[in-house]
Amino acid sequence: MIDSRRWLWMAGLLLLGWLLYLLQPILSPFLIGVLLAYLGDPLVDRLERWKLSRTWGVIVVFALFSLILAVLLLVLVPMLGKQLMRLYELAPQMLDWAQHQALPWVQARLGLIDGFWRFDQLKAVFSEHLGKTTDILGMLLSKATASGLALLAWLVNLLLIPVVSFYLLRDWDLLVARLRGLLPRDREGLVVQLASECHEVLGAFLRGQLLVMLALGVMYAVGLMLIGLELGLLIGLLAGLASIVPYLGVVVGIGAALTAGLFQFGGDFYPLLAIAAVFTVGQLLEGMLLTPWLVGDRIGLHPVAVIFAIMAGGQLFGFTGVLLALPVAAVIMVLVRHAHDLYKLSDLYGEPPSASDEPINPA
Template sequence: MKALPRWYLIVGFVLLVWLLYLLGPMLSPFIIAIVLAYMGDPLVDRLERMKISRTWGVIIVFAIFSLVLTILLVVLVPLLGKQLVRLYELVPQMIDWTQHIALPWVQAKFGLNDNFWRLDQLKGALSDNLGKTTDIVSMVVKKVTASGMALVGWVANLLLIPVVSFYLMRDWDLMVAKLRLMLPRHQEETVVKLMGECHEVIGAFMRGQLLVMLALGVMYATGLMVIGLELGLLIGVFAGLASIVPYLGVFVGISSALIAGLFQFGLDPYPLLAIAAVFVVGQMLEGMLLTPWLVGDRIGLHPVAVIFAIMAGGQLFGFSGILLALPVAAVIMVLLRHAHDFYKQSGAYNNGEVID
């Protein structure tokens, strides 16, 4: 049998990408299910080594995931909701403090005109809408209930995630083995090596960087709440999530925490120094303990590449693209590294001399 021309493979790949683009709106539950199955597979494998059947191992892992999700929904979400409402209430007061205390000080220091800042309109708009929260909520509820099919579709997608994830997690090793059997025999070793490196990089991110984000979020939120910062939980969680990009979490967290601290404590230096100390200690622990222990140097994605991947994924494929952005970027990084090594050994780089 004749081998397929390479342009067939290229056309097939382009068609696959185009099909995924068209199916983007419905891919989110499947992508989330794949991520959960990928993260849960090592736990199931470990339970299998303890003489527990694959099915029961999946059930145990699902029970652990469900317990963690329940704790988040019952404990964390209501607390974050309260702080979001409190932040919404404080915004007009923060604008007032900025306009009458902070900005006059800046004007005096830099000799700016009195009419340089115009925050009255923004403050008035926020104050007018402050009492309309219930109206906004009722409007959203009416919109959702008016589109019954959209609501049914959303619930169906939500219920689809655990079902798909269960079957993927149960059959993960079997599917990987079947995919390996489909590889061209003369290229199996190379492809398996590349996929092994991709797996190491993706695993380092998904099981390492996410744990670093979780640990930083807990440390930041706990430290800020101990200090007594009113929005400490909200800022700590947000800073932990922003830590997906190196150094972005500490920058966003300390900036927002110091602004909230200035508004709450005034110019009292001790709470502000304590806020700064929380993020300094968190950054030291991340650099010296968390990242080397949980992640190591296996990811290798530059912070700019991380930002670009997330933005590009969201622009091209929406929420599904955001979920896939960093794993795809990690795979591309591995392939580019091997392409770079191949180029350095080729005749194009070595003036016609090929290095074995």
């Protein structure tokens, strides 16, 4: 009987995976809605503790999210667009600078042979593709409008996100209670414990690490712009996004910022020192203030697990896989931890006999 139940559960899981694979093209708005509802639920719960109804709490949270989105669209997006256009204008000059100054200096220091970099070929390929980027927007628009049905489906999916998020956020506690009520009574405690651990891992990562990313991106961007770096906003936000993996953001950011600083300021030492100071201060604040305050001592996902999960999800299921990657990785991490504990307690692992347990041979 127990074996048949196990096979039934395995068949159910396989069927669920197969259905998710078939429904992959329409899952994105629902997964984004679930993610937004999961992130917004603690805010709504806090508003409920302040004697606000659940519906009005959801409306307040939605208004806050809409205000943040409006600020991003009205302020940040135009500024980023200007910096991207500036990067496009500077790209040929940066290539010439790299060819005639940076790479010859590295070649002389490392003792490389002449023609080692084959930069002429690289520049020709890069310039060819760079010249085509001016037509990217037109190409995308032509492909999007070539199929009115595809454009309509994209707009419907975009409009579905706030609708799905609103209803899920309003009924979040009710849905969780009903799911708990469907659990087998003899397994409810174990499943709830595993779900709580998964929630702790995801909460530490999503609500903690994402806030750390946002704070670092703002600090890096403001600091680099105050120094006068032309691409400061773009590089700062890129470093903040790369901080999804600890220490990757500072490596990417300081490398890109120093390269842009060398090109813009030449051999002037003080702007480069200021760039290094911005990232040093950011790392100190992250280690001493942001991470202890926003993430705490909860166990998050290992950086290698984050990289592998995102790449594997994108490779297997595209954008839908990227959205599912971190929750699935958190569940797998919790299950592996419990499997490890069970293995250590099993007869298969065993414990070598201690010195006091060994039989004493009579002399």
